[in-house]
Amino acid sequence: MHRRRLGVVVALDAEAQALHAGALRHDVVVEVSAQLLLVVSGMGPGRAMAAARTLLAAGVDGLVSWGTAGALQPERKPGDLLLPEVVFGARQTWSVDLPWRALLAQSLSFPAYAGGLLSVATPCGSVAAKSAYLLDFPLAQGVDMESGAIAAVAGAAGKPFVVIRSIVDPADQSLPDAATGGVDAYGGLQALKLMRGLLRHPAACVDLMRLGAQMQKALKTLRAVAPGLQAGRVA
Structure with missing residues (x-):
């Protein structure tokens, strides 16, 4: 075991706060510790790719895709x-650094699910979309939008990477439009858009409350993983 400097790409402010209690800025390197650097990239593969390159330019030895995901497998809650072994893209598959993944898993007092993670270019918010993706990628436990881009940057640079993702929405739950249309790229509320959406679909308020509770469960899991990552150890 030895200590290295790690770079974490995080899409949303809330996800970043599960790892870093200090002030956050967007699209720039934030020093969490001497061993851990972080960039809050915003959602999507293009933003994640830019953040991963920024971290490599800052001299990190490995990359981490950190945050939340939607479930594809019906048993995921x-x-x-998720500590996937592989990341599936539309045209390519990447393997995470398996010894590093195993070290993280060993640091936990609760289960972490292996298998694969599907990374897509646009939000996957409907049950129908999740079902279709699972047919094409039956080994995928969940779906996100950033891990494939981070994996591609790490692979091109010859650097190790891992993925740490906690499930928010299960496979049988569609996200209300207000959940995606009422926030900015970093997960910040856009009050006017959110209110307009709720005025058109008042019943979505209940769905948003349920989603908020699920997000808190996902963030609690990430906070439990954070100490193992902050240690900065790579096998």
Whole structure:
């Protein structure tokens, strides 16, 4: 075992706060500790790719995709932790650094699920979309939008990477439009858009409350993983 400097790409402010209690800035390197650097990138593969390159330019030895995901497998529930062995893209598959992944898993007092993670270019918010993706990628436990881009940057640079994702929405739950249309790229509320959406679909308020509770479960899991990552150890 030895200590290295690690770079974490995080899409949302809330996800970043599960790892870093200090002030956050967007699209720039934030020093969590001497061993851990972080960039809050915003959602999507393009933003994640730019953040991963920024971290490599800052001299990190490995990259981490950190945050939340939607479930594809019906048995995955909110708060379940995914430590995938592979990341599936539309045209390519990447393997995580397996010894590093194993070290993280060993640091936990609760289960972490292996298998794969599907990374897509646009939000996957409907049950129909999740079902279709699972047919094409039956080994995928969940779906996100950033891990494939981070994996591609790490692979091109010859650097190790791992993925740490906690489930928010299960496979049988569609996200209300207000959940995606009422926030900015970093997960910040856009009050006017959110209110307009709720005025058009008042019943979505209940769905948003349920989603908020599920997000808290996912963030609780990430906070439990944080100490193992902050140690900065790579096998």
